[in-house]
Amino acid sequence: MSGEVGLLRCGVHVPRLRLARADIAAALSWTTPATRTPPAGTRAICNWDEDSLTLAVEAARRCLEPAAAGAGAGAGAGAGAAGAGGASGTGRAAGAERIALDALAFCSTTAPFADRDDAVLIAAALDLPDTTRTTNASGSLRAGTGDLIARVAEGRDESALLIASDARLTRPGSPQEMSYGDAAAALLLGQPSSAALATLLAAQSIGGDFVDHYRMSGESFDYALEERWARDESLLRLVPRAIEALLAGAGVSAADVRHFAAPAPPAALRKLAEASGLGAAQRDARVLESCGDAGAALPYLLLVAALEAARPGELIVLLGIGQGVDALLVRAERGAQGLDALTRALAAGRQERSYVRYLSHRGLIEVDFGMRAERDQRTAHTVAWRKRDMITAFKGGRCTRCQTVQFPRTRVCVNPDCRATDTQLPHRLADSHGSVKTFTEDWQAYSVRPPYVYGNVQFAEGGNLFMEFTDLEAGELKVGDPVRFVFRIKDEDRARAFRRYFWKATPTLIDPATPAPTEVT
């Protein structure tokens, strides 16, 4: 039954904001004895309008985005495997170059909805056909590797987009606040090929109800026990067993494994590697150092890290750990050469200087934003359904008579020289780009991250939208700045516990991880 599965593309999204661990320590220094050296590194944190779902959409976009034609290699944080599985990049200039996906899976322990198909929402935001099979995996940090294991175990090499994403709340002052981080990664699977990024060769899984940490449904924070106990009593027993079985099944010697991608702290990771005969294998330290432990997304991030370092043909052992171990044997293929998806995503950080603002964004302190914050954010779901391709897939209209692009799509064309009725076809704007026509930084409007920045954006192909900007600080935006579009939380309806999403403009000049805009015809 089992069989090889190709890894065709990958995409990584680490939210732009980074909190220095030294700043966390400084804010909480009164709770702990003085230390000589402040903790090193940063953790990635969501902006107020990001959650595991928006992170997932962005990682998926970077995964599916073909390498920009003529824009040079590595123009995107996503990387394509040219020629593999019909995924040859034809460039965004060609418009709707689409990969036919059989399935999409959203893997997260922090999915925003307990009952609403987050994966369907992600598929809609990506403008995938509604016949794409969607699943949601959750319940453990093995949510992401579980699906990989199943595909290898069943030899299922259909075209599938697996997205692992987590944005876990951490209690202020807890060890998790220091070590966790928010991020997402997407893997596009399909038929194995030497031109792919990698081939998943074999899989092994062992379960064990070892409660080193847990979070009950509806709770905000993890409850975590001593790491040393988890390491010695659980990981050092299960991991070598799983790896031994994995390698034996594949007929591979531990000495042949060049990369060890396992979600564990550096000290534990070394012990696990040594105990498994992988002491000489390369281990990534960058993800934990500058992003943090991204939960269900961490194994995917570590796999991308290993692929960035691997030469064609080198073997990688990838683990997922959480009440058991998922182990996968992966071979890097020549498609992985030049891969820099993770490196670029990690490099795109901007430091969040205010620990208090971070706490506020995560709802960990309640700042008084005044009576304007009482505004009713009720969603008319009948309207949201009727207009779903405009709101979720960000499709405006293109008039077939005068070619005018417009948002929203309406019955009568907005071009004053046309005004034809029922001539508009859907036109997706999400993957386009634009420029700032006007803007303001509004200190009166309710925003949990004042000032509220919004204005008119002109789309590259014409058309104008009065919209929100995100991922910038006061004083940064200028008229004429190029922007791209990102799927973000628009409003929180606290009265009805609902969250709604829409697209926002973000300046491309400020974010080195964003792809250079390509011409849209």
Added chain:
Amino acid sequence: MASGIRDKVAILGMGCSKFGERWDSGPDDLMVEAFDEALADAGIERDRIEAAWLGVFFDEQSTGKSALPLSMALRLPNIPTTRVENLCATGTEALRGAVYAVAAGACDIALAMGVEKLKDTGFGGLPERTKGTFEDLYLPSSTAPGAFAQLAVAYAGRHGYAMPDLKRAMAHISCKSHENATRNPKAHLRNRITEQQVLDAPAISYPLGVLDCCGVSDGAACAIVTTPELARSLGKRDLVTLRALQLVPSNGVEMSHKSWDGSHTLTTPLAARRAYAEAGIRDARAELDLIEVHDCFSITELVLMEDLGLSDEGQAPHDVLDGRYDREGRIPCQIDGGLKCFGHPIGATGLRMAYEIYLQLLGRAGARQIKGRGGLGPTLGLTHNLGGIPNRNIASVSIFGLLSA
């Protein structure tokens, strides 16, 4: 070919409440206050009014829906009463309803009432509101200052002004209106301010500071209109008549089409052109004695000087700083303090502007009376409203003239 409403309708009487934070008054109190003055001015019995129009914008904050609040507050004798709402052009819409009814011959005497009770929200600035079930899904939760601030950014870009230079012209606009309002006992804000105070004021929405913004006020204003013939038969000699009433709403171009650059309004030039034609004005700069424009924010007034054809494109900052629109300037603008200082009770604003023009043309403006061209007294005035935001708005331009006996 329609002949328009030029000189077909005269104002028989007008009234305006004191504007401001009227903590002691509800919308009914404000309406009665304005109506009592108008009725006394008209010199008629209340029951001679045959139809009435009520303008109120934030009905959910004050009166509730329908025209009933007017009919009930004034205990009108069950005459046809209609509520209108067209954003900040609401007061002018009420006037348009009454004027059109008289011009059409549907009735002899009609009432237009505009009222707004804004200060029952418990917080500063305009009330929060939904933009519509679809719009809430994609439009920013913008504020009025934020939406109008965009004009300044685009205007500075288009005409090559450094923001500090543009801000200085904007500051002059605010100072001028404060200066004018010191002579107006009904104005909300009657203090003098300096340009430096405007520039140093706390930021509201870049590049607007708090002193670039108009007052959020309670108030009511009303007009009783009739035919010139009936007005004369009631003993009126000098009459203020409607020369033009034009209304131009956006049709979505500013919101969705690439052709608009955001540095001015598309609607006001159209409304002005139509109004000047209806009123028979050939050269607005030479003929208009005074103007009341929709200065919700300093930048709005600046841009409107060009949109109304009174300043050359890109030259408004220079004209403003040269004092062209000051009290002693060529075309006094906001002689009563404007929205900035008289205040901006939304539903009343269009009628408040008409009230000031009416008083000025009749020489009844007291300490703030202007002399007009050649010192002969003003004879032609303009009011302008801009409802909504630059991205989608409703512009109205009305022309009032003096019809001497």
